[in-house]
Amino acid sequence: MYIKAFGQLTDIFKKEIISIEGVKDINELKEKLIKSFPALSQKSFVIAVNKQIIHNNVLLNEDAEVALLPPFSGG
C-alpha cells in the first residue's frame, strides 16, 4: 500500500510517497514506519485512510490509501 506524507514528514521519508507491504492495521503500520524512520516517533501527525481522518486502529486493505498529516502553523 502507498503512504503519502505531507509537510515536514516528507523530509523524513525523503519523498512524498512510500510503499509498504504486508501490514494488517494502523498499529502495525505505525510500528513498521517508526522502525524504518525512527525520526517519525518525534513527530505529531494524524492519519487519513482513504481520505478520511481515522482516530482508532482500523484494518487496512492492501489497496488502502494512507496519508500522514502534520499540523501546520504558518500564516
Next chain:
Amino acid sequence: MNENERYQRQVSLKEFGEKGQQKLRKAKVFIAGAGGLGCPALLYLAASGVGCIGIADDDFVSLNNLHRQVLFSTEDIGKPKVVVAKKKINQLNPDVNIVGYQQRLTNLNALNILKEYDVIIDGTDNFPVKYMLNDACFLLDKPLIYGAVSKFEGQVGILNVADEKKIKCNYRDLFPHPPTEQILNCSEEGVLGTLTGIIGAMQANETIKLLTGIGVPLINQLLICNSLNNQSYTIEITENKKAYHSPLDEQEFIKMDYDWLCLPNKNIQVINATEFRKMLIEKDTLFIDVRENDEQPVVSFNHEKIPLSQFENEMKNINQNRIVLFCQTGKRSLQAAQMLLKDGAKSKNIYSLKDGILSLED
C-alpha cells in the same frame, strides 16, 4: 460612484447575482491576523463588498513582511498593521465598514469581539492562537475558515459548520492536542508569498461560498495544496470528541493558558511584563532579543541580539545562568527557550516574556 458597476462582474454570475451581493453586503466577517493569510483574505473580501470586516493584529509592519503581506508598502514599515490595513481598505472600497482591533486576540477578549461577526477567518501563525480561536468559535458556534501553511504546502477548510449529516467538526477533531515538538512557522522556515496568497484567497473564496450559499464549501474537509507540484488532496475530518476536552463555557475558556497548553517543553518560566521589568534591574541576568534584525520596535534596555534563525548555532556562546528571552509576541522566545533546554541547559534559569515586548508598551 455607481455601486452596481463596482460589483457588476460578479453580480453577472447567475449563481451569485444580486442576491449574492446583498448577502455579502449584510455579512460581518472577522479576520484574525493581518499577515500572509489575512492580507489577501482581507483584500478580496473587501473588494467583493462584504459589508463589515473586523481585523485584529497587534503587530507592526516590517520589511520582511512585504513579500507576502501584500496590503502593505515600503512606506508603512514601523506602522501598526491594523491602522495601515484600515486606510488601504478604505481606499479600495469605501462601502466596507472596516473595524480594526489593534490588539492581540486572547482568550480574555476573543469572545466579546468574535460574537459580533458571522464568519471567522484564521489568519494566525501559531498554535496557541489557533487553539484559542478554535475554542472560541466552538463556544460561540461560529463558522471558522481555517488556513495554515508550511513551506510549500497549505491547508484550508471550514470548521464548526454542520454538514448534511448535521456533523460539526472543529480543529480539535482534526488535531486533538497541540504538537509536542517544535513546529516552525513562516518567520523561521520561510515561505513564498504566492502560497500564503493562494491559501488566503481560498479562505476568502470559501467565506464567499458559505455566505452566499453557492458551490460546495469545504465543510468538515481539509484541502491540502502543494504549490511545488500543483497537487491537491482533500480529506474528510471526522468527529473525535472523546480525544479532547475543550472549554465548555466562558469561565473555563478565560482560565485557559493557551501559550502553556501549546508549549512542547514545560520547564520554562513564563514571566509577565511586571516581572520582566523587575528582572531588568537584577544583576547577572542576560536579556536576549530573538527577533530578526530589522524588527520594530527597538528596545532601549541592555540586551543581546540573537535572532531565532541563528539561535541554534549561536546559543553555545551563552555563558550566563539566568537568561531572559524576549521577542515580539512571546512565541519565538519560547522556542528559543526550548532550544536551550534541548541543548542541555537544564541547570540554567530560563525565562520567556509572555506576550513579548508589545506587552511592555504602556
